[in-house]
Structure formats: structure tokens, C-alpha cells
Amino acid sequence: MARDAHEKLIVALDFDRLATAVQMATRLAGLAGMFKIGTQLFTAEGPRAVERLAKLGAGIFLDLKFHDIPNTVAGAVLAAAESPGVRLVNVHTLGGKEMMKAAARAVARKKKRPKVIGVTLLTSMDEDALSKVGILGPPIKRAVHLARMAKLAGLDGVVASAREVSEIRRVCGPKFLTVVPGIRPAASKRDDQSRIATPGEAIRAGADYLVVGRPITAAKDPRAAAKKILQEMSTAMASRV
Numbered sequence: 001m002a003r004d005a006h007e008k009l010i011v012a013l014d015f016d017r018l019a020t021a022v023q024m025a026t027r028l029a030g031l032a033g034m035f036k037i038g039t040q041l042f043t044a045e046g047p048r049a050v051e052r053l054a055k056l057g058a059g060i061f062l063d064l065k066f067h068d069i070p071n072t073v074a075g076a077v078l079a080a081a082e083s084p085g086v087r088l089v090n091v092h093t094l095g096g097k098e099m100m101k102a103a104a105r106a107v108a109r110k111k112k113r114p115k116v117i118g119v120t121l122l123t124s125m126d127e128d129a130l131s132k133v134g135i136l137g138p139p140i141k142r143a144v145h146l147a148r149m150a151k152l153a154g155l156d157g158v159v160a161s162a163r164e165v166s167e168i169r170r171v172c173g174p175k176f177l178t179v180v181p182g183i184r185p186a187a188s189k190r191d192d193q194s195r196i197a198t199p200g201e202a203i204r205a206g207a208d209y210l211v212v213g214r215p216i217t218a219a220k221d222p223r224a225a226a227k228k229i230l231q232e233m234s235t236a237m238a239s240r241v
Helices: 002-006 018-027 041-044 047-054 070-081 095-105 126-131 139-153 162-172 199-205 221-238
Strands: 009-012 034-039 057-068 088-092 115-119 156-157 179-180 208-212
Touching: 002 009, 002 221, 009 088, 018 034, 018 041, 018 047, 018 221, 034 047, 041 047, 041 057, 041 088, 041 221, 047 057, 047 199, 057 070, 057 199, 070 088, 070 095, 088 095, 095 139, 115 139, 126 139, 139 156, 162 179, 199 208, 199 221, 208 221
Parallel strands: 009 034, 009 208, 034 057, 057 088, 088 115, 115 156, 156 179, 179 208
Antiparallel strands: none
């Protein structure tokens, strides 16, 4: 199993108690390059969730999707950057270019800083759902537009579905990070996701990181499920060489 695949896997710890998250992270020791702490766990447990999980050795993706006025977001991103183990932190691209610029500037002078990435369009929303909130046209066009704006604002990358990754990479360049949620292995449940992809499809599209939650954490054997996903990622990575 290629170590590169392990580095690309982010496991989402979407739990409401820190003890449960720590138990799951411990079971998955050595299989994930990062663990994602989202709004559910952070709201329930606060910064101590970051501190405790960071001690397990993997990096932290602090997935709080900041979306506010530029000054407020800048302060939030700076606070995230000063938390232990945080390697990725995100903002909503729909907050606009000035907000994203403020987020990028907030950590620009830090010698060791997390990568700041922008959420384009939630993978739970398809074209119909997006149109109902005024975002019209094919999701790929909207996501690529938002990714281009994020790059111009100075962000390090974006969160986008696998369907948009190859075009984002073409427009924004190979060094612009792409983080892909909505990963569903073949035959697994879609849950509340719409724009999904298998681990292999996401890797072949060019994703830098894959975020996987319930297909691993809700499995009867989470460690076995993670290993199966890593093997599929490794195979896809080998086919790209």
C-alpha cells in the first residue's frame, strides 16, 4: 500500500463527542494523513477537540467553512492557524474575493501555516438544488469560476467535487490544491451526497486529497474499510504514472 495514498486520505470525524472521535481516530492510526474536524464536533467540544486529536500524530483539517465579513474571517483563520496540528483550514468562496484575500493575508507571514482553501459548491447539491438558491448553470462552470477567483485572491486551493477537479487543475494549475469530498466506494450508500465519485475516480481526476467519512466511520470494520479505499487509491495512482 503506497504511503502516498495514506497521505492523501482525510477521514472525517463527524461525531458529537470527542471521546467517540478519539476512539475512531485511534482505530484508524497510521491509515489517514489527516483527520477532519467539522462543525458538529467543534461546536460540541471546541478547540480542545483539535488539541486532543492533534496529539495522535495525524494532521488536522479544520473544516469550519468560515463565511463572514473580511475582518471576522481573517481573525478566525488566524486563530485556526495558531491551533496545534492544523494543516488545512477553509472558507466559503461565496463570501467573495475580498473575504478570501483577508483570509490569505491573515496567515501570509507565518513561517509555519496551514493551507487556506475555499469551498466552491457543496457536494450535497446538484444543479436543481443550486438553481433554487440562485446559482444557475452547470455546477462545473460555477465551481471553476469560484476556484479561479479563489486563486486570484491568494488561497492555496479549493474543495470541489471530483467532477470539477480536472477542469480546475487545467485553469488554476497543478500546484493549486484540490480537496474532494463526496467520496463513495462502488455499491456504497449515497447518503445525502449528490455529486459523488469513487476513490479511484477522484484520484484519476487529479485530486490532491480525498475526504471520506461515513464509508469508513460507519462501516462494521472501519480499519478494513479504510484499507480497501487506500488500495483503490493506490491502484488509481499507479495508473496515472
